[in-house]
Amino acid sequence: GESYVLHTDVEEVILNATVLSSSNQLIQNLKKENFQVFEDGTKQNIVSFQHSDLPVSIALVVDNSGSMSKKRPSVNKAALDLVEASNPQDEAFVVNFSDEAYIDQEFTSSVNKLRDGLAHIESRGGTALYDAVVASADKLVADASRPKQVLVIVTDGEDNASTLSLEQTIRRVQELSGPVIYSIGLLFGDEMSRAEVRHARRALEMLSTETGGIAFFPKNIEQVDQIAAEVARDIRSQYTIGYHSTKPSTQPGFRRVQVTAEEAGGGKLTVRTRTGYFPESRAKRAGAAKK
Numbered sequence: 001g002e003s004y005v006l007h008t009d010v011e012e013v014i015l016n017a018t019v020l021s022s023s024n025q026l027i028q029n030l031k032k033e034n035f036q037v038f039e040d041g042t043k044q045n046i047v048s049f050q051h052s053d054l055p056v057s058i059a060l061v062v063d064n065s066g067s068m069s070k071k072r073p074s075v076n077k078a079a080l081d082l083v084e085a086s087n088p089q090d091e092a093f094v095v096n097f098s099d100e101a102y103i104d105q106e107f108t109s110s111v112n113k114l115r116d117g118l119a120h121i122e123s124r125g126g127t128a129l130y131d132a133v134v135a136s137a138d139k140l141v142a143d144a145s146r147p148k149q150v151l152v153i154v155t156d157g158e159d160n161a162s163t164l165s166l167e168q169t170i171r172r173v174q175e176l177s178g179p180v181i182y183s184i185g186l187l188f189g190d191e192m193s194r195a196e197v198r199h200a201r202r203a204l205e206m207l208s209t210e211t212g213g214i215a216f217f218p219k220n221i222e223q224v225d226q227i228a229a230e231v232a233r234d235i236r237s238q239y240t241i242g243y244h245s246t247k248p249s250t251q252p253g254f255r256r257v258q259v260t261a262e263e264a265g266g267g268k269l270t271v272r273t274r275t276g277y278f279p280e281s282r283a284k285r286a287g288a289a290k291k
Contacts, residue, residue: 011249012047013039016148016180016212016238017273019261026237027269030261035271037243038258048242055089056235057107057144058082059136059179062118063155064096065127067191074221075154075186076118078228080111082152085232091146093139094118097132099125099161107143126161129153130169133207137178149179150235153207154224156186158200166203170210174254175278181207182231183215184224212274241273249279 015037019027032049060079062068068075083092094105094117105117133153140149164172173179183204187197201217208215214234216227241259256276261269 011244012242013245013257013277014048014177015241015243015257015259015273017241017259017261017271018212018214018234018238020270020272022268022270026233027261027263028237030239030263032241034261034263035239035241036260037241038260039243039245039247039255041256042246044243044246046241046243048240050240051238053087053236054148054240055087055091055146056148056150057140057146058086058090058092059095059140059149059151060092060114060118061095061097061101061132061136061151061153063127063129063153063157064098064121065125065157066098068156068186069121071156071186071221072118072121074224076115078184078224079118079152079154080115081225082228082232083111083114085229087236089146091144093136094120095132095136096120097128099128101128101132101135103139107145127155127157127159128161128163129155129159129203130162130164130166132162133169133181134164134172137173137176140179141176148235148238148240150213151179151181151211152184152231153181153204154184154186155200155204156189157192158196159203166206170206171278173207173211174274174276177277179211180213180235180274181211182213182234183208184227184231185215185217186221186224187217188219210275212272214272245279247279251279254278 037044091107093107104120185204204215259271259273
């Protein structure tokens with residue numbers, strides 16, 4: 001296979017950014033000079049800029065709890081359609097989770113192998129979503145061979161079995177400078193109370209917003225396929241922006257990142273990217289990568 005060298009420079013902060021118009025259309029024609037990056041309010045100098053369909057490593061993290069059994073055929077089809085709509089050089093792995101997470105297919109570019117991995121379903125007990133997200137993010141950062149990492153969650157309930165909290169999970173992903181998370185919450189039907197739906201929705205929205213992804217809440221199972229196509233389109237149309245922080249990497253603590261974009265005509269644009277990162281782990285990660 002080809003090798004993609006993006007993370008040559010540990011100190012470089014890499015952002016994957018999606019740009020939308022006021023009518024929510026993807027904006028594809030921007031140049032480096034259309035963007036501004038701020039870290040903790042200070043303008044940063046953009047040192048690298050790409051707008052190409054970079055190959056992606058994808059974690060398909062699919063809920064396997066009992067309530068999912070009727071939904072799984074549609075979900076599995078959507079997951080495979082997402083992979084088929086993606087860059088042919090993408091690789092993906094499948095995690096089925098209930099009260100524990102199981103990697104049912106290692107990284108592969110084969111749709112048939114992914115289909116088999118998604119078919120390993122024995123609906124079990126609870127929903128340990130956060131633990132599954134962290135295990136999958138860890139695996140992406142350790143083993144992914146593509147320049148971009150994405151995690152796609154499909155679930156129909158709130159987490160009730162994880163050892164980690166939502167906040168710990170988000171922090172862990174940010175410490176890894178980890179994947180962009182796309183969530184598909186199947187929160188329709190009447191199995192859940194309004195409070196449970198609200199909790200589940202908030203968790204998926206936070207996981208996605210904090211990492212630069214997006215959370216979708218289809219009204220019915222038929223909408224899942226169309227959402228999968230939208231996720232694939234979103235991933236393929238991102239801008240990849242790199243900068244060197246004006247702060248020393250030894251200065252600890254969370255750094256809030258904001259990206260703005262303007263068209264020549266001055267139309268209002270929305271940029272979606274991760275909300276920030278922790279620098280100390282980047283140095284740790286570089287150390288780990290050298291071993």
